Amino acid sequence: MTTERVTTERKTGVRRSTPSWWTHWAGGTALLIGLWCAVLLLLQAAIADFDTALFSLAVLFGLCVVWLAYTLIGLIRYRAFLISLIAPILVLGWIVVAKSGAVEAAAWRISQGPMEDAAANCADAEGGLYGIYFVHSVAEQDGGCLFTTDNDVDRAGYAYLPGGVPARPRVSYFPLDGPWHTFIIYS
Structure with missing residues (x-):
C-alpha cells in the first residue's frame, strides 16, 4: 500500500477491517468479564466473607481495565462498536441481577x-x-x-x-x- 493510498483512505473515512487478534482479545476479555460476574453472583448467593468479595471485585476491576484498553484501540482504530458493547452489557446485567434480590431468593x-x-x-x-x-x-x-x-x-x-x-x-x-x-x- 502506498503512502498516497493510506492518506486517501484516512481522509475519506474508509474503515479498516478489524484484525482477528483484536476481535479474539476483545471477545475473550468480555467472556472473562461475564464469567467473573457469574462468580460474583455465586459468591453473593453463598454469603462470601468480606475478603473474598473484595478480592473478586478487584479482579473484575482489573478485567474491566484490560477491556477498556482494548476497547479504546478498537473504537479509535477500527470503529468496532458492537463487540465493544458486550462487556458493559454484561456488567450492567450483573448489577441489575445483584441488586434485584433474585440471587438471595434463589439461594x-x-x-x-x-x-x-x-x-x-x-x-x-x-x-x-x-x-x-x-x-x-x-x-x-x-x-x-x-x-x-x-x-x-x-x-x-x-x-x-x-x-x-x-x-x-x-x-x-x-x-x-x-x-x-x-x-x-x-x-
Whole structure:
C-alpha cells in the first residue's frame, strides 16, 4: 500500500477491517468479564466473607481495565462498536441481577430444604454445607435452631423459630420465610 493510498483512505473515512487478534482479545476479555460476574453472583448467593468479595471485585476491576484498553484501540482504530458493547452489557446485567434480590431468593430456595431437615433434628445437626450456605455451627437456642454463618465482626446466620421471635438484647432478627429469620448477634 502506498503512502498516497493510506492518506486517501484516512481522509475519506474508509474503515479498516478489524484484525482477528483484536476481535479474539476483545471477545475473550468480555467472556472473562461475564464469567467473573457469574462468580460474583455465586459468591453473593453463598454469603462470601468480606475478603473474598473484595478480592473478586478487584479482579473484575482489573478485567474491566484490560477491556477498556482494548476497547479504546478498537473504537479509535477500527470503529468496532458492537463487540465493544458486550462487556458493559454484561456488567450492567450483573448489577441489575445483584441488586434485584433474585440471587438471595434463589439461594434461599436452594438451601431451605436441607436447613429444614437439619432444624427438625437440631440437637444432632452439625456445621457444614446446607444447600449453598456454609454453616459454621448449629445450636438449639431461643426455642428454635440457629444456623451460624461467618461474619467478620458479629455472629450472623439463619434462625428457625417456630414459637416466634424472642426478645434478646444485642440480637436482631429479620423475617425471611414463615418461621425462618436471619439474625445478627452484636458483640
